[in-house]
């Protein structure tokens with residue numbers, strides 16, 4: 001009898017879900033943007049979560065932009081978030097979310113917008129220099145000066161993919177070399193962009209440049225460079241896993257993907273796969289909330305509700321991995 005009870009007890013332990021214990025400690029968001037309120041079009045703009053089926057189908061006889069505006073002003077979905085109407089409201093609502101969830105965010109921005117955001121909550125933001133070729137091309141002296149003047153801790157988001165520039169494009173060499181020399185981590189966009197990006201002002205955006213394998217020459221040429229793959233090169237999961245395996249210094253952030261796809265897909269085919277492959281110590285939380293501050297809380301909840309993550313793995317994803325990557329103190 002005693003034996004049976006013990007076996008039953010063991011059975012119960014082994015089949016009790018490990019997750020559902022929420023992480024409630026401090027969080028580092030590796031993926032915030034200091035945008036103006038109209039960065040994605042005239043506000044207020046709706047965003048449906050998940051975005052992958054916000055516009056379920058499209059007939060190209062219409063202009064894509066028109067269809068996007070229709071859906072963004074008159075959304076037809078269950079889970080909708082709205083963007084604040086003014087720059088001030090966007091900053092204020094973002095800071096509210098950061099305080100509510102105890103988040104410090106790496107804030108990607110231009111030198112003209114960063115100071116205003118930082119002033120609103122100096123302890124909640126880590127300044128990061130937004131950088132996209134060809135528009136942001138600058139001398140190394142200018143970049144060094146900007147880094148010093150604005151206390152820049154990360155160079156990113158590097159948005160070259162939106163402009164048809166591959167991760168290993170030689171035009172990036174002087175900037176990679178500078179980041180390595182100054183020991184400043186870099187964060188590069190690799191992965192899906194806005195649906196229909198090539199018809200939304202980014203005619204040169206190319207999906208093929210999402211492939212994390214395209215970072216291989218960069219990592220070999222600059223062996224001390226600390227690189228975060230923003231959006232983890234989604235959906236090139238096998239290529240990403242090969243890169244994480246072969247380049248132990250490589251980190252990723254989850255920015256935007258948790259609310260980009262339905263939870264089942266994000267959990268079962270992406271996050272679970274990266275964790276199962278053994279890389280839970282190199283996944284960093286990111287919201288990519290852009291103009292929709294509510295996406296910060298939504299992204300946190302999606303990670304917290306992942307049924308296969310242990311509390312320790314959540315603590316790593318929400319805080320420790322980013323702290324280690326940024327060389328801050330871990331918990």
Ligand SMILES: [Zn+2]
Nearest residue numbers: 157189230231
């Ligand atoms: Zn991005």
